[in-house]
Amino acid sequence: KGKRAFIAGVADDNGYGWAIAKSLAAAGAEILVGTWVPALNIFESSLRRGKFDGSRILPDGSMMEIAKVYPLDAVFDNPDEVPEDIKTNKRYAGSSKWTVQEVAESVKEDFGSIDILVHSLANGPEVTKPLLETSRNGYLAAISASSYSYVSLLKHFLPILNPGGSSISLTYIASERIIPGYGGGMSSAKAALESDTRVLAFEAGRKRKIRVNTISAGPLRSRAAKAIGFIDMMIDYSSANAPLQKELSAEEVGNAAAFLASPLASAITGTVLYVDNGLNAMGVGV
Ligand code: NAD
Numbered sequence: 472k473g474k475r476a477f478i479a480g481v482a483d484d485n486g487y488g489w490a491i492a493k494s495l496a497a498a499g500a501e502i503l504v505g506t507w508v509p510a511l512n513i514f515e516s517s518l519r520r521g522k523f524d525g526s527r528i529l530p531d532g533s534m535m536e537i538a539k540v541y542p543l544d545a546v547f548d549n550p551d552e553v554p555e556d557i558k559t560n561k562r563y564a565g566s567s568k569w570t571v572q573e574v575a576e577s578v579k580e581d582f583g584s585i586d587i588l589v590h591s592l593a594n595g596p597e598v599t600k601p602l603l604e605t606s607r608n609g610y611l612a613a614i615s616a617s618s619y620s621y622v623s624l625l626k627h628f629l630p631i632l633n634p635g636g637s638s639i640s641l642t643y644i645a646s647e648r649i650i651p652g653y654g655g656g657m658s659s660a661k662a663a664l665e666s667d668t669r670v671l672a673f674e675a676g677r678k679r680k681i682r683v684n685t686i687s688a689g690p691l692r693s694r695a696a697k698a699i700g701f702i703d704m705m706i707d708y709s710s711a712n713a714p715l716q717k718e719l720s721a722e723e724v725g726n727a728a729a730f731l732a733s734p735l736a737s738a739i740t741g742t743v744l745y746v747d748n749g750l751n752a753m754g755v756g757v
Contacts, residue, residue, distance in 0.1 A: 480592030494725030689747030
């Protein structure tokens, strides 16, 4: 029987979430996505108008189908937590049931269960500021959107994740090495995400035989990465210094995610898997 995947953090065809969806679809999975509420309209209309058709083509020539797009804002766990200004914001008022708990309930109602949960989202409002200039609110917002959002997603989806299932998030080496420019508490948020990967692997493994891993991905020119401002430099740095001197494609990360989600990885949990052309292993630039 085919597997079903829910991928949180897909709003265009440039990011890792889209590439992971494609690799999972190519392996036969049914694809559900969670799209950030403010980006929902443009994503859905672009899908409808065929703007992504070229990038929907799978290796066998067929098109990736997205069974359903769910509006999601992963910084809110349930309706009680949504402040009035968000509730009445016109970008949010047009959608409903987009808190983490409600999305998990809707997926359960629509499909019953899933096998694969992917978290491919991050947000740090002060990412361009050095840590020393980051405000408390900016730091906490980065942690809320980029780290706790994963704890919350896994917590709410765990009851409908089939035993033997797999959960994957995306991290970045700025969690463990100094990457000047990755600011606003985003480096801290990725460190939390990696630590949580281990603890959640234990808890979800014991509770429901679910595996939990994170992929430490190399630089990709996604929408989120362009907002940080140094992505071209990071791509050039990697091409110059990594053991494999090629530009990383989103598909390579998608394929690693498909491996982690598959029975081929049945004994792998609690790990950080580097998919970065080997850059993490270098001690100095050469
Ligand atoms: P992306 O822009 O494709 O994905 C980020 C997504 O997060 C967007 O779709 C955005 O709408 C969504 N999002 C933001 N706040 C949200 C919220 N509150 N609720 C729901 N969705 C929200 O960019 P990407 O670079 O592919 O990012 C995906 C993941 O990969 C992130 O965790 C990122 O940190 C990680 N990553 C990226 C790189 C890179 O160089 N691009 C490198 C390593 C890790």
